[in-house]
Amino acid sequence: MHTQTTTGMTAEHYAILAERIENEFTWNRRRGRPRTLSLAGALQITLLYYRQNVTEQLIADVVGISQSTVSRTIAVVEAMLNVVVDDEQPDVDAALRGTTAVIDGTLLPCWSWADAPELYSGKHKTTGHNCQVLADLSGRLIHISDPMAGKHHDAHAFRETGLADTVNLSNTLADKGYQGTGMVTPIKKRPSEDHLPNYAKHHNRFVNTHRYVIERTIASIKTWRIFHTDYRRPLRTFRDAFNAVRGLIFFTRQKTNSA
Structure with a gap:
């Protein structure tokens, strides 16, 4: 099997x-x-x-x-x-040295436990855990953060997981949910503006053109369907299961002698 x-x-x-x-x-x-x-x-x-x-x-x-x-x-x-498989993730500093990074958050869905209301995500309208996923511009997976309760937005999770102190903020692309973190994000239209200035349009096009790789990376992570569909075991077991699957994801991306 x-x-x-x-x-x-x-x-x-x-x-x-x-x-x-x-x-x-x-x-x-x-x-x-x-x-x-x-x-x-x-x-x-x-x-x-x-x-x-x-x-x-x-x-x-x-x-x-x-x-x-x-x-x-x-x-x-x-x-x-x-x-x-506890030590499979690469060192973020070493993996990203001189390389542009891309980050996004994703929700790992789970059952709705009555005694865990903090797992409800207003953004996704369901319960789960937020984790931050980091890749380079080729889509190579670099890091999967520890999970946080689903109620937390991406910018908060980014700071709380310690990634804000690890990545080169000025060389990391992110979506609008990370505005104010210091990373390179799309520019919003100001209330006083009828249209985005041309420089802002070019900037946003650049960011969005290169950000697609993180969506592909997250999709590959979720081929482990325990990260894609509801986690059903008791909530107390989630962290151990998460750590095991995260380790397996990085382990299976390593080359073997026959590769």
């Missing part, structure tokens, strides 16, 4: 990931209840869950195990992934 379409991972990346887990952890316990699945099987269903965001019950029915076993397995593998 470890095909790239199903799990988001080539056979080479899958083998490397499994080897990292085997080197770091003992899967088959000497004491206690034996695990229902092999490490390979457990890793496969966890990747399937992240990549497709199907229900645990569907995975259970396909594999022939109980839903509770699927849930426990994902939690165990998730903790392991948070160790073995």
